[in-house]
Amino acid sequence: xxxxxxxxxxxxxxxxxxxxxxxxxxxxxxxxxxxxxxxxxxxxxxxxxxxxxxxxxxxxxxxxxxxxxxxxxxxxxxxxxxxxx
Amino acid sequence: xxxxxxxxxxxxxxxxxxxxxxxxxxxxxxxxxxxxxxxxxxxxxxxxxxxxxxxxxxxxxxxxxxxxxxxxxxxxxxxxxxxxxxxxxxxxxxxxxxxxxxxxxxxxxxxxxxxxxxxxxxxxxxxxxxxxxxxxxxxxxxxxxxxxxxxxxxxxxxxxxxxxxxxxxxxxxxxxxxxxxxxxxxxxxxxxxxxxxxxxxxxxxxxxxxxxxxxxxxxxxxxxxxxxxxxxxxxxxxxxxxxxxxxxxx
Numbered sequence: 086x087x088x089x090x091x092x093x094x095x096x097x098x099x100x101x102x103x104x105x106x107x108x109x110x111x112x113x114x115x116x117x118x119x120x121x122x123x124x125x126x127x128x129x130x131x132x133x134x135x136x137x138x139x140x141x142x143x144x145x146x147x148x149x150x151x152x153x154x155x156x157x158x159x160x161x162x163x164x165x166x167x168x169x170x
Numbered sequence: 171x172x173x174x175x176x177x178x179x180x181x182x183x184x185x186x187x188x189x190x191x192x193x194x195x196x197x198x199x200x201x202x203x204x205x206x207x208x209x210x211x212x213x214x215x216x217x218x219x220x221x222x223x224x225x226x227x228x229x230x231x232x233x234x235x236x237x238x239x240x241x242x243x244x245x246x247x248x249x250x251x252x253x254x255x256x257x258x259x260x261x262x263x264x265x266x267x268x269x270x271x272x273x274x275x276x277x278x279x280x281x282x283x284x285x286x287x288x289x290x291x292x293x294x295x296x297x298x299x300x301x302x303x304x305x306x307x308x309x310x311x312x313x314x315x316x317x318x319x320x321x322x323x324x325x326x327x328x329x330x331x332x333x334x335x336x337x338x339x340x341x342x343x344x345x346x347x348x349x350x351x352x353x354x355x356x357x358x359x360x361x362x363x364x365x366x367x368x369x370x371x372x373x374x375x376x377x378x379x380x381x382x383x384x385x386x387x388x389x390x391x392x393x394x395x396x397x398x399x400x401x402x403x404x405x406x407x408x409x410x411x412x413x414x415x416x417x418x419x420x
Contacts, residue, residue, distance in 0.1 A: 107249055110342040112271050112330075115301055122173045123246075142247035145345060146357065151365060153349035154358050154383065157401065160350065161206035164323070164403050168204040 187292035192281040210400035218284035226286035235290035267303035269320035269404035270342040279411015305409035319407035350401035
């Protein structure tokens with residue numbers, strides 16, 4: 086079953102979708118602000134919820150740098166190595 | 171509180187109550203280990219989910235009301251179907267912290283949470299009135315250094331500001347955190363799989379496919395081990411729950 090998102094549609098909306106979703110979360114006081122559900126984003130952009138979901142899932146993964154993984158390993162090794170002292 | 175499509179009633183029609191459990195924090199030995207993999211071996215979330223399944227069954231068998239586990243994990247991408255964190259917050263198990271809005275319990279600090287939704291009417295405990303974060307020592311640290319233990323530990327994932335002894339704002343980079351908290355898990359697997367498929371150089375392709383990192387991700391997925399909770403560095407120096415963790419050598 087084809088996913089209803091063309092490359093053009095993805096490129097047009099990926100930054101907007103990512104900015105409105107939960108990739109970057111902000112809390113003011115004790116309240117989370119500024120994030121929206123796929124349904125809410127779909128309403129704002131004139132897309133279907135399914136389209137927003139697929140755009141978001143791809144955009145989330147594409148914004149992860151593969152180099153962050155080895156960097157994470159080194160970060161945690163360095164932090165845990167303090168326990169050797 | 172929760173948006174449409176992400177409410178307990180979206181899971182169980184006629185839902186009246188949610189019972190939330192908190193527990194299974196990292197063991198002291200895991201905090202003390204100098205091998206960062208150890209703290210990811212907790213299976214804390216799995217254990218908590220088992221407890222909530224049993225609680226849901228207890229409510230059905232003993233009290234005759236429909237009950238079901240709030241599905242753990244994600245419904246799509248990095249978004250849960252229902253936020254257990256929000257449920258725990260509403261149940262008064264903790265308040266949101268500078269550390270990526272992780273809930274901190276006043277007595278235990280970091281905990282894993284799980285929940286069951288039921289048609290049984292129960293009186294709600296309600297959220298806590300006083301925020302656990304920031305602790306007084308964090309406020310003092312902020313006044314001197316303009317940082318807190320969690321912000322100092324992980325500036326890649328976290329930023330924020332205190333004002334008048336309270337959290338003014340906090341920003342959390344969810345996807346960066348995923349690469350630390352789930353370093354060798356599902357995201358790493360599918361990202362590396364795509365890199366393998368796209369790699370034109372045969373030797374580099376072999377290194378990616380047969381190297382230690384991809385193998386580690388495959389092993390974790392195959393054995394359901396070390397899938398979540400692989401990084402607790404924002405929590406390591408957090409004063410909340412400090413009595414339950416060993417002192418860190420300085």
